[in-house]
Amino acid sequence: MAEYDVTFIEREEREARFLIRGVTPAFANGIRRAMIADVPTFSIDTVRVIENSSVMFDEQIGLRLGLVPLTTPLGDFDIGDEVTLALDVEGPGTAYSGDLVANDEMVEAADTDIPIIELKEDQRLELEADAVLETGRDHAKHQGGVAVSYRHLQGVENVGERDEFADDESHIIRGVIEDDGDLIPTEDFGNDLTNRYPDTEVKVEDVPGAFVFHVETDGSFDVDTLVTEATATLRSRAEALTDAVAL
Amino acid sequence: MELRVIEKGDTSLSIEVAGEDHTFMNVLKGALLETDGVAAATYDMNPEQSGGQTDPILTIKTEDNTDALDALETGAQRVVEKADALETAYNTAA
Amino acid sequence: MMIPVRCFTCGTVIAGHWEEFKERAREGDEDPEVVLDELGVERHCCRRMLVSHEDLVDVVAPYQ
Numbered sequence: 001m002a003e004y005d006v007t008f009i010e011r012e013e014r015e016a017r018f019l020i021r022g023v024t025p026a027f028a029n030g031i032r033r034a035m036i037a038d039v040p041t042f043s044i045d046t047v048r049v050i051e052n053s054s055v056m057f058d059e060q061i062g063l064r065l066g067l068v069p070l071t072t073p074l075g076d077f078d079i080g081d082e083v084t085l086a087l088d089v090e091g092p093g094t095a096y097s098g099d100l101v102a103n104d105e106m107v108e109a110a111d112t113d114i115p116i117i118e119l120k121e122d123q124r125l126e127l128e129a130d131a132v133l134e135t136g137r138d139h140a141k142h143q144g145g146v147a148v149s150y151r152h153l154q155g156v157e158n159v160g161e162r163d164e165f166a167d168d169e170s171h172i173i174r175g176v177i178e179d180d181g182d183l184i185p186t187e188d189f190g191n192d193l194t195n196r197y198p199d200t201e202v203k204v205e206d207v208p209g210a211f212v213f214h215v216e217t218d219g220s221f222d223v224d225t226l227v228t229e230a231t232a233t234l235r236s237r238a239e240a241l242t243d244a245v246a247l
Numbered sequence: 248m249e250l251r252v253i254e255k256g257d258t259s260l261s262i263e264v265a266g267e268d269h270t271f272m273n274v275l276k277g278a279l280l281e282t283d284g285v286a287a288a289t290y291d292m293n294p295e296q297s298g299g300q301t302d303p304i305l306t307i308k309t310e311d312n313t314d315a316l317d318a319l320e321t322g323a324q325r326v327v328e329k330a331d332a333l334e335t336a337y338n339t340a341a
Numbered sequence: 342m343m344i345p346v347r348c349f350t351c352g353t354v355i356a357g358h359w360e361e362f363k364e365r366a367r368e369g370d371e372d373p374e375v376v377l378d379e380l381g382v383e384r385h386c387c388r389r390m391l392v393s394h395e396d397l398v399d400v401v402a403p404y405q
Contacts, residue, residue, distance in 0.1 A: 004332050006340035018340065020333070026277025027329055033270040055401050056342060067346035069354060113357040114346055118398045123405075140352065147351045147384070218347075218354055224341055228334060235330035237271045240248040241264070241323040245316060 034230035035145040041220040042070040069110040069218040091119030110219030153210035260315035279322035284313030350386035
């Protein structure tokens with residue numbers, strides 16, 4: 001029955017753009033929402049401050065630590081699992097996310113260069129923190145996907161020559177266009193159709209069932225993991241429903 | 248996932264799906280509408296602030312020869328198939 | 342005070358780019374637009390986080 005076709009337009013570890021053909025809007029939105037709110041990541045949730053003589057309050061430091069993305073090997077952990085991290089930095093100097101040391105080597109700061117707090121002479125920050133595996137539904141700091149979105153693939157069709165005396169107006173569009181089977185990101189022609197089709201009358205129409213997804217992760221895992229895990233959460237819920245109905 | 252049947256006829260079903268939100272309910276509704284024998288499918292959900300019923304209530308109406316509960320099972324199965332298909336397609340491209 | 346860890350609007354981690362941005366565009370004389378492009382800070386919500394930031398640690402330090 002359901003036959004999908006995926007084509008990558010851009011593909012990096014933490015950012016990707018891909019086209020899915022054959023999906024219904026309901027399903028496309030389901031995957032998007034699942035990527036944002038249902039794929040869990042590790043994030044610091046409790047902080048035990050041993051010494052904080054910096055210029056920031058403990059709570060402010062706590063907030064900053066919570067926002068640091070931690071690498072999350074899904075599959076090795078369940079929701080609710082905790083990992084303890086420690087931080088001990090003495091001034092002068094800056095405490096970075098990379099100074100966090102975890103008791104589990106699989107979990108570490110995804111970016112090591114995030115400044116937590118700048119410490120002056122004789123200032124010191126020493127603390128212990130518990131990171132929890134939770135979903136984005138629980139708190140936005142647990143969102144693995146950042147700026148996850150989709151838009152329709154736009155089909156561009158040449159419908160003849162432009163009127164000789166027509167106004168010289170630009171025709172701005174964003175996203176990805178399809179011209180005769182070719183997929184072209186609009187950035188390639190400055191987002192202006194008149195650059196690509198000068199003196200031509202073009203018709204732009206959404207291609208039904210074709211969605212271009214833009215997926216970025218905060219570094220907790222790669223894009224592939226995010227997409228696969230999001231699909232898996234939808235599947236597991238459908239399976240749970242099947243089981244519940246069968247009873 | 249906890250289900251609570253609110254109303255059940257031969258060709259109609261009203262059921263509360265505890266703990267779910269738009270993410271899954273809309274996908275399920277979409278899948279149900281594509282399922283053979285389903286005449287109508289919808290769900291209703293209230294916001295947290297409403298203070299009342301906040302879990303979604305799924306309502307299905309089916310054609311004469313289809314049992315509403317069977318249709319729900321087929322619909323759920325269809326979501327599983329969609330998820331499998333997407334994962335296969337994604338991994339093929341990746 | 343310190344550069345926010347993430348962009349307020351979209352949630353991208355931007356704090357890691359601050360030190361390079363500060364060195365090149367604030368203390369140096371490079372064009373901020375070029376620096377941001379090179380850092381890969383693309384969206385204007387993330388760009389304003391760096392452009393509008395001011396370090397205050399040195400200002401409040403004496404009152405500690």
